Amino acid sequence: MEYRVIGQSVPKKEAGEKVTGRMQYSGDLIFPDLLIGKILHSPVPHARILNIDTSRASALPGVKAVITHKDTPHILTGRSVKDRPVLAWDRVHFIGDQVAAVAAVDEETAIEALDLIKVEYEELPAVFSPREAIEIGAPIVHPNLASYKSDAVLKPQGNILEQGRLVRGDTKQAWDKCYLIYEDDYSTPVVYQGFTQPHETTAAVDTLGRITVWASNKAPFILRQMIAQSLDLPIARIHIAAVAVGGDFGGKGTAQTEPICVLLALKSHRPVRLTLNREEELTATFLKEATTTHIKLGVSREGMLLAVQGHITYDTGAYCDLTGGMGRSCNDLHGPYRIPNVDLTANRVYTNNSPRGHMRAPPTPQPVFAMESHLDMVASKLGIDPVEFRLKNAVEEGDILPTGQKIMNPGIKETLRRTREYLRQEKGESRPNVGWGMASFQYHGMAIDPSGIIRDRKMTQSSAWVKFNEDGSVVLVSGVTEQGCGPLTIFSQMVAEVLGISYDDVSVVAMDTDATPFEYGTGASQTTSRVGFSVKMAAEDARDQLIAATAEKLSVEPASLVARGGRVYVQGDPKKGLSIAEAAAAATAQQGTPILATGAKLRKSKLMGASKEEWLDAPQHGTHAVQVEVDPDTGQVRLLKYFACHDVGFALNPQTVEGQIEGGVGFGVGYALSEAVLSRNGKTLNPNLTDYRIPTSLDMVDIKSELVEIPSISGPFGIKGLGEATNVPAAPAIANAIYNAVGVRVTNLPITPEKVYLALKDKSGK
């Protein structure tokens, strides 16, 4: 099939608005009577609230509203697990918990007002590590956990929120048959999504009492539901209005500060803007979980994987916004390999640390770092090349995973072969303190989960409309948000492709709960496949209506017509036809209204209801390779070359695909080398963007991305998901490169110069 619009690197729809600064984000709304909102956070990690006195704050000139739990219904909320209040009413669970909020005429007055709110706390024993939290007699973070509502089946126990297990064969018997058994422990730190736009909300109430919210949020319809649920308001009273989102990476898919902003606007009767500063961002928002992992792996003399046993623990902090699915975590430990004997477990544990939520490919980077580091150690002990080792063991078409699912259209082996080819060309002579490393991954978001935790099916729906204006111009209407990964662009390309018109002829209305049909939200690497399916369906419906109208007008068979080059015409006889505008006018005349085509129910009808096997169509596979240089005197690691090979199914817009890969690599480089939110007794020690080190332009090198295109059957035009997992193999690839450069294995991220230096010293001492 030859395409004309998709497969092309057309410029992004909204790029012009963004390079000129005209693009509107949630903090860019200007109102003459705008108030500034601020939140009072708990200074203690675990306490009972005895009293909150807001009288002095309310009396301060310039303060227009002060709210506490008394202004909220006492309803627990959360995107998946409902374990937190909008404002704490009886207990605080971490340093940073939301206790009260004010709206004032300016920021200085709001900050002054926060100082005047007096809260009496009775401190309770707190627990800061999962290891302590699972001990008998440990302080219980959520005593009423069993009664909490959740849309997943969790079976909590004490501080353990959820557990997962993946079993196949018999590991106990398998160990005897192994030529080599290797065990080790790995750990990963808490990290921050690090979007450049902080969480920022503006809310205003109109004279009819309807609330409009402009939010830095990638899931407007979920946000609307959560505001309604947590404040006990009807959904119809809430309008989430269109604004661009300045980066998400998992951190902007829930309602946390938005309900507070809404309450302040309702109470003050004025528009309110509430922006988190970076100290609040790094202390009181949902960050990525720290983990500890233990792996025991057995192989044959020939390098075939025979058995794996392992356990991974996630510290979910005081609240768990979204369960990541511990079963999925077990699958991530297992990876894209054939292993006959498997016993993997995972659990997620509450502590009084700051709360943890989603961040780019949850819960995958942590187990993949552990397993891919471990595989390299085993390969090196066996004396096998790491790429060959993975090729020997990688899954193939039709393999059955331990979940019982059959794998379809896997790209892992092809990404490994391309990586082998790249390394063959690039490797060159070995140099001291310079080494190559590689790592692979498998990711399939919510699709691989032996524990069967699938959230409410209706919720993953997408719908889209393709509308014709009376002059024949085309509008795509979708609730999808644009946080940078390019949905407005690629969906316009899809519509243009199907209708046979040009990319520039498609306008988009998006991101608005009043203007668009329901949409689950941009994320989970599902946007292009799930939303794209409904967009394609709507465009095809529109095309069929155009063809039907043309057929009637010209008295020809609909089957003989095609839509191409801005016309609908008889195939083989381009002169016999109508322009798109004429065809649309004919449809309007025949139907009495311009064309409104719809596409929907994709996830339910095409995937959700499908057989178990179809679920595993198009797992995401990829392999990264990296060359590093280590300074033995300082432990400093410098990247020299980076290669990232991903199976994308089909690249709808190659430039956008590359952009996702390059950004993902940047993400992974920070995870590998510099990023960690440090805390002691629940107190964040580095809550700013200097002490929390996101990679800069000098930390990065040019990235060579290579695309494998093995089409899926479930994605529109054969595409596979991509965005999140591009960061996943970076950290283990870099750890493996450091090992190959200087012979030290660092098993706890981030691999700071200090750790490398100490490991080198340790090694030379032996």
Place this chain on the structure above:
Amino acid sequence: MPCLYMPLERTRMKKLITLIVNGTPSQLAVEPYRPLVDVLRDDMGLTGTKKGCGHGHCGTCTVMVEGKAVNSCLTLAVDLDGRNITTIEGVVADGQYHALQKAFIQEGAVQCGFCTPGIIMMAKALLDENPTPNEKEVREAIVGNICRCTGYAKIVKAILSAAEGR
């Protein structure tokens, strides 16, 4: 934060200043503690300049003062009385995109777009001083501007291609 060493009422006494923003002088009454970024955004409605952290850690709010790139969150507006300030709104000339803006669109250097205005201002300051930078010079110039979306690859490429096309 209000100044801690002075009573709040005194720090709030507004000062009359003239800012020449994108060539147009404007008279403004501004509290002495307010950073330029807030005055641009909240008083002048120039919201193209984004505020990422307020502490000079991210470079998102970069503007040019007398041709030099500065963090507008670390620059007090009252210190700029009578000075020339260029913001992202002043980069488009006669309705035409600047070479950098064209290159950012063409090379796909824009993702979420929040860091984009600041990086374009930083790159403009670089190209105004050094019209033909190499890759290392570009990377050094934008080292204070955090971008979380792109891994900087296409941003560096766009700045180099804008320099070439000039």
